[in-house]
Amino acid sequence: MTSPSVVDRALRSAGVSRKVLREVSGFMPYAIEAIVLEKVARAVGDRHLGARLGHAFDYSAYGPYADYVLGAPTLVSALFRSQQALPLLHPGSSIQTSAQDGKILISFCSSLSSVVGHRHLDEGAILVVCHAIRHFLGDDWAPEWIELTGAPHARLHDMETLIGAPIRTGADMSALALRMEDLMRPNPQPVVGGARLLIDDLPALMGLSPLRSVADTVDNFLRLQLIAGDTSEDGVARMLSVGPRTLQRALRAEGTSFREVKARFNEERARKYLSDSDLSIDQIAGLLGYEEPNSFRRAFRNWTGQSPGAYRDAGKKVPALGPGVARAQ
Template identity: 40%
Template sequence: MVEGPPIFVPYALQAAYAEHLARQLGERHVGPNIVSQYGYKGLGLYARYVLGAPRLDIAFARGIRALPYLQSGASVNLHDAGDCIILQFGSGIHSIVGAGHIDEGTSILLIDLVRHFLGKEWNPEWVELSGKRFTGDEMLEDLLGAPVRYGKPLLGIAILKDQLQTHNPRPEKAPRTVLFKDLRKMINHGPPRTMVGLVREALLQSVMEGNPCEDAVTAWLGLGKRTLQRQLAVEGNTFRKVFADFRIERAKAMLAETNQSARSIAASLGYHEVNSFRRAFSRSVGCTPAEYSALCRAQPPDVSVVRVFRTSQAVS
């Protein structure tokens, strides 16, 4: 399990495993010691979606929105603490022995997430944990890079409000952008039941590889072009139409969720000229990519969470 690809294990099982290790090794802080070895990027596609956000506050919003894909029963809260916002996390297993290891390990993940935007030298103002302080817990504060406040109901890390609008210094390039709907790959789902569904899966794969075209799709499916067209015709469709619909849908999602330019989006979706993309988008959607992007900025998809940040800033 450790050597294979990332998988998501229920927190109760993680807690039991960490508690067993802690007792065998005589090490109270197993969680952060393990998690610090792989960091936030170890969460795979989920991490790519969150770390691809244009700003830190949007990254928090993405993480909250997609959390059900990661673990059931977990929760995230935002608490106003004057000059700071406390990002709180609840695993939902506080009554289980070993839950403290999960909280301590998750604090490392949250800090690593923020450091992607604010730099490796950033440390939280403080960290909140449940439970009591024990002799030797200074080592935990060294791992976290911040003082720890114990006896709190939830794990939390404190971030200055004026840091929330920090832009992403390392945004993903358009072909590698992970969108919200891409996260369905993180949960068990059956294969597509139609040829159109298979083609759309192949198109997504080809976009991620930077080569969206019919040749890439037929190679991925192991079919000849004529066979592909015949099977699509049985469903009353053509590759040209499926490809056109796929490109417009993905362009709309990228304009809504990212800061990618029309030129970058066009290139990632296989358009040879940006003007060809603009014309196709306008015919299908009824407005230009720039107009659609402006509309999405006025009412971003993560508005419910972003509003919390903005309200907190206004109150302070």
């Protein structure tokens, strides 16, 4: 929808690079996504970039999550499934339902109302929900109305044309309105295998490890920050859109600290680098944020009882062959 250079500038403004996106698997903080979208939207002059992205989104890209939702027997059960499984896609976000004017209002809450650019994500999410509903109600279905945050503006008519429904502004959250009688609409074409999926199956099928604690979240963002070259406490706090003291308090409540989480992370990465790469010990020390290689060597010996060199050499030893196995001459 725009040039790579515009996107690159937006990524840099959020402290992220394409290298991070290519090389690391994990959760990208919603706040970072919001900043990127806001920068791109301003560059191209599109007030509703998020909604356009949501409208163009291919729901099947969610893989097993989409199969799980679209394998439900009815629309109401599909909405329930999407509510329950959403944390696997967007930790901290929620889909909420309420009754209004005789209709069901389906709202998306990202908990990011204080972050510039959050409306792009919120509007986009509601348009993605529309894709799931159309699986049950047909491609010609349109919401009774759409609710958006913010005030009316001159280009609102363009959005109404895109969505095919009237828009109400000034809402607390982005939302869509659905007729109550449509909730029990049966699935006209259940996704093959979707009916057999359970929510407990999804993390493994999606290749995800759900973030169950602040310590898990810090570990995830350390992986992102390692590529960016900043694994400091301040750097991780920025990725989480909180201050260092707030992060410290949250970790303390779980009985740990940033130093302990980072030490576990560094030990895991150091073991893998020594076993699976040809990086020198000095290079590994630098990657993990040690200014002095000797500091890394002391830390590694405390973790494992071995020096990094001895650990690497032990991993390269040829295992003893079992009985009856002839050595190649």
